[in-house]
Amino acid sequence: MGKIIGITGGIASGKSTVTNFLREQGFQAVDADAVVHDLQKPGGRLYQLLVQHFGQEIILENGELNRPLLASLIFSNPEEREWSKQTQGEIIREELAALRDKLVQTESIFFMDIPLLFEQDYANWFDETWLIYVDRDIQLERFMKRDQLSKDLAESRLSAQWSLEEKKGLATHVLDNNGSRDQLVSQVVKLLEGGDSCARD
Numbered sequence: 001m002g003k004i005i006g007i008t009g010g011i012a013s014g015k016s017t018v019t020n021f022l023r024e025q026g027f028q029a030v031d032a033d034a035v036v037h038d039l040q041k042p043g044g045r046l047y048q049l050l051v052q053h054f055g056q057e058i059i060l061e062n063g064e065l066n067r068p069l070l071a072s073l074i075f076s077n078p079e080e081r082e083w084s085k086q087t088q089g090e091i092i093r094e095e096l097a098a099l100r101d102k103l104v105q106t107e108s109i110f111f112m113d114i115p116l117l118f119e120q121d122y123a124n125w126f127d128e129t130w131l132i133y134v135d136r137d138i139q140l141e142r143f144m145k146r147d148q149l150s151k152d153l154a155e156s157r158l159s160a161q162w163s164l165e166e167k168k169g170l171a172t173h174v175l176d177n178n179g180s181r182d183q184l185v186s187q188v189v190k191l192l193e194g195g196d197s198c199a200r201d
Helices: 013-024 032-039 047-054 067-075 078-106 138-147 149-158 164-168 181-192
Strands: 003-008 027-033 108-114 129-135 173-176
Touching: 003 013, 003 027, 013 027, 013 108, 013 129, 013 181, 027 032, 027 078, 032 047, 032 108, 032 164, 047 067, 047 078, 067 078, 067 149, 129 164, 138 149, 138 164, 173 181
Parallel strands: 003 108, 003 129, 027 108, 129 173
Antiparallel strands: none
């Protein structure tokens, strides 16, 4: 049986930096967001579900989903967030479980990047969980810059999720991403080498 490590964080906290580095080192790293993206493509299991729920207005001229509109419809309404968590969440979990069960047969260690790892009760899948942590003000700044959002909109999106502070106490290891990419990567290297200098206090 392979060792499975879950990677999580928040919006713009640096999860993709870590998973990209791990892939460069030859590790398998499942990206839950990419899995969701595939499921939401025309013909995917989530595509029809979303169109039935929200209507034709969420389809672009090229047949793809209008993701920014979809995000705003879900994030702006607590009831829609709950609906999405239940219905989309169930299908996503099935797909991720299938990937996990396949990789565990062939890999001695592999990673799964799941943004809502703690919120949606994935923690018991993993031997370890790594939280990519960043201070709230830096997270907000990076998110606004990355997605070209106003401060108010970025704030409301961040407020809709658990704070990184809340997740800190749940993770096996906390990686600090307030500095440079090199500083973040060096913490990953230490964990891969079995060093415990990044273990939480």
